[in-house]
Amino acid sequence: MTLGRSVFDGSAEVVxxxxxxxxxxxxxxxxxxxxxxxxxxxxxxxxxxxxxxKRNAVMFGPVGRAYVYxxxxxxxxxxxxxxxxxxxxxxxxxxxxxxxxxxxxxxRRGLAGVRSLCSGPGKLAQALNITVDLNGxxxxxAPFAFRSGNxxxxxxxxxxxxxxxxxxxxxxxxxGSPYLSRPFPK
DNA sequence: GTTCCGATGTACT
DNA sequence: GTACATCGGAACG
Numbered sequence: 403m404t405l406g407r408s409v410f411d412g413s414a415e416v417v418x419x420x421x422x423x424x425x426x427x428x429x430x431x432x433x434x435x436x437x438x439x440x441x442x443x444x445x446x447x448x449x450x451x452x453x454x455x456k457r458n459a460v461m462f463g464p465v466g467r468a469y470v471y472x473x474x475x476x477x478x479x480x481x482x483x484x485x486x487x488x489x490x491x492x493x494x495x496x497x498x499x500x501x502x503x504x505x506x507x508x509x510r511r512g513l514a515g516v517r518s519l520c521s522g523p524g525k526l527a528q529a530l531n532i533t534v535d536l537n538g539x540x541x542x543x544a545p546f547a548f549r550s551g552n553x554x555x556x557x558x559x560x561x562x563x564x565x566x567x568x569x570x571x572x573x574x575x576x577x578g579s580p581y582l583s584r585p586f587p588k
Numbered sequence: 589g590t591t592c593c594g595a596t597g598t599a600c601t
Numbered sequence: 602g603t604a605c606a607t608c609g610g611a612a613c614g
Contacts, residue, residue: 439606447606449599457599474607475596481606494606524607563606583607590614601603 405548410466410484410541414440414491417484418574421493423553428530429545431503433520435495436579439561440572441481443490447567450490460538461490468546470527470537477524480532482541496523496562496573499581522583559586 409420418440426432441448449458449471460469461483469481469492485491498520500507507519507529520526527533541548555577560568562584575582 441606449606452600455599471606472597474605475598477607479606496606522607561606565604590612592612593610595608597605599604 423551425549433498433501436576437497447564478527
């Protein structure tokens with residue numbers, strides 16, 4: 403069934419766990435969320451840590467919006483804004499198991515295989531055609547759609563690509579999924 | 589399998 | 602000027 407706004411109304415860690423196994427689509431293209439990361443205000447790895455800026459303003463706005471930013475000058479990353487009170491919390495969507503619109507995603511990515519279509523934040527943004535145009539957009543309405551799914555077993559580990567806050571294990575994944583951006587450390 | 593590296597926009601020191 | 606929540610390709614083993 404369709405997920406309502408309440409799924410985003412919790413701490414970053416709680417929402418990051420809750421989204422594992424759910425299905426996310428943009429204009430009917432997407433898949434099952436298999437990997438997320440949590441970021442919040444008290445976290446030196448978070449864009450919100452130093453307070454509001456032009457880039458991160460959406461993180462300080464209403465719950466259930468998309469926060470999209472450019473990374474390394476060429477890729478886009480999608481976050482969902484969460485936490486009651488909207489205090490700079492967000493969940494980075496890192497990987498999907500492609501389920502719908504696979505042909506469209508193959509075209510956008512220029513790839514043959516399904517395995518690496520959405521196995522990373524920049525990859526899934528390209529596959530789902532996510533750009534800054536969607537920054538600040540309500541996730542509970544078109545073109546977004548979130549549907550509930552089940553995650554049998556969630557694995558936890560350190561977040562990827564950060565240099566601060568490395569001790570906070572806020573990366574979550576669907577255990578055993580072949581569609582993760584990288585394996586979790588043992 | 590591994591490591592190295594270039595591409596390149598934006599925020600911040 | 603430097604850092605950055607990345608990716609894909611080249612070189613190597």
